[in-house]
Amino acid sequence: MRILIIFSLMWAGSIAHAADGKLIATPGVSQIEGSAGGGIVPWAQLAGYASRDEIAGNVFCSRGDVSDYRLDVCGAQANFYDRVEFSVAKQRFRINAADLTIRQDVFGIKTRVYGDLVYSRFPQVSLGVMHKRLRDDEIANALGAKRSHGTDFYVAASKLHLGAFAGYNWLWNLTARHTSANELGILGHGGSDQGRRLQLEASTAVLLGRHVAVGVEYRQKPDNLGLGEDDWKDIFVAWIPNKHLNVTAAWLDLGDIAGAKNQRGWYLSVTGNF
Amino acid sequence: MNKLLFTTVLLVVSACSHHNSNASLYQQLGEQEGIEAIVEAFINQIGNDERIFAYFADTHVSRFRDKLILHFCDISDGPCVYDGDNMVDIHTGMNITEGDFNHTVDLLIAAMNEVGVSHRVQNRLLARLAPLRDEMIYI
Ligand code: HEM
Numbered sequence: 188m189r190i191l192i193i194f195s196l197m198w199a200g201s202i203a204h205a206a207d208g209k210l211i212a213t214p215g216v217s218q219i220e221g222s223a224g225g226g227i228v229p230w231a232q233l234a235g236y237a238s239r240d241e242i243a244g245n246v247f248c249s250r251g252d253v254s255d256y257r258l259d260v261c262g263a264q265a266n267f268y269d270r271v272e273f274s275v276a277k278q279r280f281r282i283n284a285a286d287l288t289i290r291q292d293v294f295g296i297k298t299r300v301y302g303d304l305v306y307s308r309f310p311q312v313s314l315g316v317m318h319k320r321l322r323d324d325e326i327a328n329a330l331g332a333k334r335s336h337g338t339d340f341y342v343a344a345s346k347l348h349l350g351a352f353a354g355y356n357w358l359w360n361l362t363a364r365h366t367s368a369n370e371l372g373i374l375g376h377g378g379s380d381q382g383r384r385l386q387l388e389a390s391t392a393v394l395l396g397r398h399v400a401v402g403v404e405y406r407q408k409p410d411n412l413g414l415g416e417d418d419w420k421d422i423f424v425a426w427i428p429n430k431h432l433n434v435t436a437a438w439l440d441l442g443d444i445a446g447a448k449n450q451r452g453w454y455l456s457v458t459g460n461f
Numbered sequence: 462m463n464k465l466l467f468t469t470v471l472l473v474v475s476a477c478s479h480h481n482s483n484a485s486l487y488q489q490l491g492e493q494e495g496i497e498a499i500v501e502a503f504i505n506q507i508g509n510d511e512r513i514f515a516y517f518a519d520t521h522v523s524r525f526r527d528k529l530i531l532h533f534c535d536i537s538d539g540p541c542v543y544d545g546d547n548m549v550d551i552h553t554g555m556n557i558t559e560g561d562f563n564h565t566v567d568l569l570i571a572a573m574n575e576v577g578v579s580h581r582v583q584n585r586l587l588a589r590l591a592p593l594r595d596e597m598i599y600i
Binding site for chain 2: 269308348
């Protein structure tokens with residue numbers, strides 16, 4: 188609730204002066220756990236267009252729709268002086284066959300520790316934390332998860348190379364995440380097989396103009412529950428018409444999820460920046 | 462699968478962009494004439510932007526124009542030698558913020574769009590200018 192109030196205040200304030208201190212498209216979009224990133228990977232960039240003297244607020248909603256499941260997420264981020272990002276994401280994971288919904292809340296903090304995506308010689312580096320709490324933990328418990336809540340820690344490095352390929356701007360991001368989450372935490376944390384693990388995630392994109400980016404992502408996942416949890420992949424195209432809006436569409440390949448094979452499908456995400 | 466997709470994207474991107482790859486950046490910018498047009502449009506953009514124009518209130522525009530043309534010519538490997546003040550000296554005392562710097566880059570992009578510099582050539586010029594930012598902000 189407090190967060191909501193802060194966001195509405197920021198939104199009201201932003202009508203007078205929206206943050207625009209970054210090159211268009213460079214902050215990325217909103218990933219499914221609420222952080223600035225691609226679609227599934229959190230990036231080193233902090234959300235929105237705030238420079239060191241500005242504050243930015245963003246709201247987003249996303250949907251991933253694969254064969255047997257659907258994930259709906261809405262959330263918000265606040266970026267203070269391009270130094271700290273606070274984020275919250277409300278996830279609703281729908282199991283089509285069982286007509287059942289699992290809800291999870293994710294609270295994130297990320298801080299930029301070095302550099303600037305575009306301007307510094309070395310990549311921008313950020314440290315982040317995501318705290319995840321299940322609101323519906325019956326399925327997680329039934330599958331043998333140890334806990335219904337847990338915390339991910341990650342370090343991310345990103346760089347945008349101006350004019351890298353034949354004059355096109357190229358972005359890459361690498362993230363290492365220490366986590367015990369099963370399927371994002373939707374199936375709880377931990378299990379019989381193992382506890383916390385280090386997972387690697389990567390994204391790369393080419394900006395085809397100021398307003399369009401195409402890219403791919405990869406996210407390694409643990410298999411604590413012994414259900415053959417697969418790594419996730421996607422290929423995306425993002426459209427950034429101005430510094431207030433971006434729309435991202437992606438093709439997802441999520442592999443097997445809780446025994447259901449070959450989960451593939453579409454992803455659509457919209458973020459508003461203030 | 463990812464590697465394949467990425468390679469495909471790169472191939473498509475580079476396939477439609479191979480002309481002109483041997484020309485120097487100076488030539489791609491349209492040589493002296495092209496750079497003059499960019500700087501002229503850039504000065505117009507600054508003149509119409511309250512926030513950035515504030516920095517230029519006491520500036521002699523004709524000197525700024527000449528020196529910036531020379532600077533762009535030099536930095537794009539053209540046949541010029543920049544002889545103006547160095548970047549640190551000229552911008553010291555202005556206390557240019559990061560946001561204002563980046564906003565000025567937006568104005569330069571707008572100027573380049575106006576005179577028809579292609580996206581890829583724009584990025585090549587920006588790539589040469591970007592490393593200078595650290596010498597200019599908050600001083
Ligand atoms: C990469 C970016 C930039 C480059 C390459 C650049 C280059 C130059 C050059 C070549 C001059 C003329 C030097 C001379 O007269 O000897 C100049 C002057 C000036 N620059 Fe920049 N500049 C940049 C960014 C900025 C920004 C972001 C601002 C302010 C927001 C700014 C404000 C000024 C002002 C006010 C002057 C005139 C100083 C005077 O009146 O003597 N510059 N700049």
